[in-house]
Amino acid sequence: MVLVPVAVLLAAALALLLPGDRLAPGARHTGTGAAPVPLARVPSGFFTGSDAVGVRRIAGVEAWLGGTSLRVGHTYLPGDRWSNIEGHPELFGPWARWKAAAPGRLFVLNVPMMDRNEAGLADDEVRAGLRRGADGAFDRHFRALGEGLVGAGLADAVLVPGWEMNGTTYGHRCGPDPAAWKAYWRRIAGVLRAVPGQRFRLDFTPSRGRDAIPWPECYPGDDVVDIIGMDAYDQPAGLSFEGQVGEEYGLAHHVAFARAHGKPVSYPEWGLFRNGDNPAYVRGMLDWFAAHRPVYQTVTDYCPHGVWECRDNPRSAAVVRGALGAPARP
Template sequence: MSHRGRWLAGACTSTVAAALLLTGGALSPPPRDVSRGDGGTEVAVGAYLHYGSHGVERMQGLSSWLGGADLRAGHTYLPGDTWENIEGAPDSLRTWARWRKARADRLFVLNVPMQEHNEGGVPERRIAELIRSGAQGEHDHHFRRLAERLVDLGVPDTVIVLGWEMNGFNYTHRCKPDPENWKRYWRRIVAAMRSVEGQDFRFDFAPNRGSDAIAWTRCYPGDDVVDVVGMDSYDQPPGHSFDEQVVQPYGLQQQVDFAKAHGKQISYPEWGLFRNGDNPEYMRRMLAWIADHKPLYHSITDYCPHGVWQCGQNPRSAQVFREFLSTEQGRGGPSGFGREDDGEWERESGARSPSRPRS
C-alpha cells in the first residue's frame, strides 16, 4: 500500500542480524532452494533490506538466519527526488549489479518512479499536467538513460517495477488524475527502455491490493507492455482478515485471475505486517498463498513495523517466516533478536538502519 509512514519507519534491528553481518555469515551452510515454481522453476525469494549497498550486504545475514536459504531476488528502489536519480545515478546500483551477476539464476528487481518529486505532495491538477507531458514524450530521454546504465552495468534483464502503487493516493506517479494518459505514458517509458540495444527488461505492473484511489484495472496499460502483474499487499484494511484480503474487489484473487486471463506471471514486490501488529496467522496464510500461486518472485518488506528479521517487534510472525523458509527445520524459532538500542548496533557494526529512498 502507499503509506508515507513506511518510508519514515524506524528499523528494529536484531542481535542475530548484527552478529551475522559482523561475521559475514561465515558459518552459514551453502545456499539451498527454498521453493519451486511451475515446471520446476524456482520462485525467487527476497526481502527489501535497504535501498543502497547495505541491502546487498544484509542479504547474506538474512540467508544465514534462514538456515542458508537461497535468496535469489535482490530488491531495491531508485529515489524519486530528482530525474538524475531516476536515471540511475545512485552508486549503489553497481553493488546490486555485482550481486546479480554473481549467479545466473538471480533476479534484480528495481522499483522505478515515473516522476520526480515522487513523494512531494504534488496536487492532482499538477500531476495531470505531468502525466500528459509524459504521454507526449517529454521524459523519454530519462528512461533511455536508465536503460543504458543498466545495460552498461551488465543487468539488462532487470525486472522493472514501474510506477508502483499507481492506484494509490500519495505518489506523484499515481494514475487517478488522468488514467488514459497515464497508460500512454507507461507505454512511452517501456518503448524508450526497450529501444536500447542489449536490453531484456521485464516490466512489472504492481498496484496496491484493493481499489484504493482508483480500480487498478483502469490503469493497466496493455499486455504488450506488461510482463508481470504484481501486487503490494500488507496486513491492513481493506481486508481485516486474510480471507477478506483474498476476496475483496481488486484483491489477491482478482490479481491472480487477471494475470491468468492476460497470460502473465504474478509477483509480490512488497508485502508484510502493518496495521495488526505481530500477526503469525497472516504470515502463515500469506506464505501459503505464495506457495500455492507460485509468483515469479516475492519480497517481504523487512523493517519495522513490517518485517521479521531486522525488526524485533514481531517475534511470533518471525518464527513462522523462519520455519516456513528455513532449510534447517530442526533449529527452532528465532531467539535473541530484537534490540531496543538500534543506534548502539549501528555504532558497533558501522551499518545504518534500513530505509527506502525518500524524496
Template sequence: MRFGRLALAASALLLLTTASVPSGTPLSQTPRHDVFSADTAEDGRRGAAPKPAVLRPPHEVPFGAFVGSWDTYIPQIAKLSTWLRNADLQVGHTYLAGNGWADVEGENQVLGLWSQWRLRDPARTLVLGVPMLVPNEGNLSDGQVAALLARGTKGEFDQHFLKLARKLVAFGGGDTVLTLGWEMNGTTYSSRCRPDPAAWKAYWRRIVTVMRSVPGQHFRFDFTPTRGLDAIPWTRCYPGDDVVDIIGMDAYDMPAGASFEEMVTEPYGLQDQVEFAARRGKPVSYPEWGLFRNGDNPEYVRRMIEWMRTHDTAYQTVTDYCPHGFWGCDRNPRSAAVFRQLMSGSKGAPGGVSSRAPARR
C-alpha cells in the same frame, strides 16, 4: 509503501556516455460482480469465460527482502540468509529515489554494486522500483500530476528512461525486473494514476517502448498496484498485455481487523489479481508484503506464504523493517518465528525468476 526518500551516494563508479532521444487500502464495499467492469470493456470476456485455473501444486518461489536503502542493503542479504539457515535469497530489491530526474537515470555506483551482486549467480534477479514522475514524494496535487503525465505522453521525459536502460545493460542488469510507477492506484506517490488514467497508461507504454529500444535489454515490467480498491480500481490503470510482463501487488496486513480471507476476496484483492493475470497468461508477484495494521500476526504470515507457493508467483520480497518485517524488526517475534520456520533453507526456484517469468522481446 516505502516511506521516506532513499539516500543515494554521489560518487560515480563508471562514466557512461548516453545520447538523448528526439496507502492505506480500505476494504471496499464495491459489489464483487462489478470488480472487473474496466476489464470487461477491454476484452469483452468477463462473465462469459469460466474462472481460470490459478492454483498450482505447492512450489518454491524466488524470494528476497527489502531492508533499507542501497548502501546498507547488499551486505544484509548474506546476514538474512544466515538467519534463514542458509536460504538462497535469489531476489535483490531496491528503489531509485525520485527527488529529481538524475535519480531516475540511476546513480552509477548504485547500479554497479547491484549488478555485481546480480552477476555472481545466474539465478539471481534484481527488482528495481522506478518512479515515473519527479518529485515522486513531493505532495503534488492531482492537477500537477495530470500536467506532468501529459508532458510524459509527449516524450518530454524519454531521455531519462533511455539513460537508465543503457546504464542497466552496460552494468549487466539487462534482465532487471522494473516495478515502474509502483502503487499507482494509491495516493502516496506522484507516479499515480487517478489524476488521468488514460494519460498514465499512455505514458507507461511510452516508457516501456523507450527502454525496450536499447540493444541487449531483456527487461521485465511489473505492474504493481496496492491490494484492494484504494484511490482507483487498478484495472483502470492497466496499460496493456504487450507492455506488462508480471502482474504484481503490494499486499500488507491491513486494514486493522481484516482477516486473510477478506484480503483474498475483497474487490481488487488477491483472488482478482491472480484471475486477472491468469486470463493473460502472466505470473503474479508480491514486491512488497509484510505486517502493518494488525501487529504481530503469524497467521497472516503463514497464509501469505502459502498463497504465494500455490499460485503462479514469479517472485516475492518482504519489506523487512519495522513495523512490517521479521528479521530486521524485533516487534514481531511470533511472526518472525513462523517466517523463519517456513523459509529456512529454501533454495528458491530452479533458474530463479527467469524460470517463472520469461522476458518479452
C-alpha cells in the same frame, strides 16, 4: 481493453487457481505449522536497503534463515529528481556484483515515473506531468536509465514503473488521468525496450484492494506488460487474510486478472502493518505464494512490516523461518 467482470474473476481464481488444500475465502489460518507446499521454487527476497549496505544485509538474512540463499535483490530508485531516476553506478554497481556472484539471481528495480514523486503533488500537477510524459517530454531520462542498467550488467532486470499507482501516496499515481497514465507507461516501455542489449521485464504493480481508483482501470495493455504484480500489506486493521483474498480488487481478483491476460504474477512488496505481529496473515501469504508460484516475492523488512530487521514481530518471524529457512540437518 475488455474488462472482465469481478464475479467472473473471483470465480476463476477460486475454481481454477486454488488447489483443494489451499486457502480460499472462508477458510481459516492458525499461523502454526510448516507451509503445506514447499516454497523453494519461488524466488524470494527481503528488502533490506537500497545502497551497498542493503546488499550486504542480504547475507545476514540468509544466515538468519539457516543458510537459505535468497535469489531476489530488490531496490528502489529515488524519486526526488530526474538525475536519480536515471540511476547511477554507485547504486547499480553493488547490485550487479551481487547478481553476478551466483547463477539464477534476479534483480528487481522500482522506477518512479515522476520527479518530486513523494512531494505531495496536487492532482493538477500530476495530470500535467502524466500528459507531458505521454508526449515524450521525459524520454531521455528513461533512455539513460536503460542504458545505465545494461552497462552495469543488469540488462535482464525486472522493472516496476509507477508502482502502487492506484493510491494517493506518489506523484506517479493514476487517478488524476488514467488515460494519460496508461499512455505514459506505454511510452516508458517503448523507450526502455529500444535500448540496445536490454532484456528487461516490466511489472505492472498496484496495491491490493480498490484504494483511490480500481487498479484495472490503469492497466496499460498486454503488449507492454510482462508481469502483473501486487503490493499486499496486512491492512486495514481487523481485515483477515481471508478478507484480503476475497475483497474487491484483492488477491483473488489479482490472480484471476493475470490469468485472463496471460501473465504471471509477482509480489514486490508485502509485510505486516495494521494488525501487528500476525502469524495468520504471514501463513496465508506464504501459502498463497506456494499455490500461485509468482515470478518472485519480496518481504519488506523494516518496521513495522518486517521479520528479520524488525524485532517487533517474533511470532510472524518464526513462521517465515519455518517456511523459507533451510531444512534442519539430521
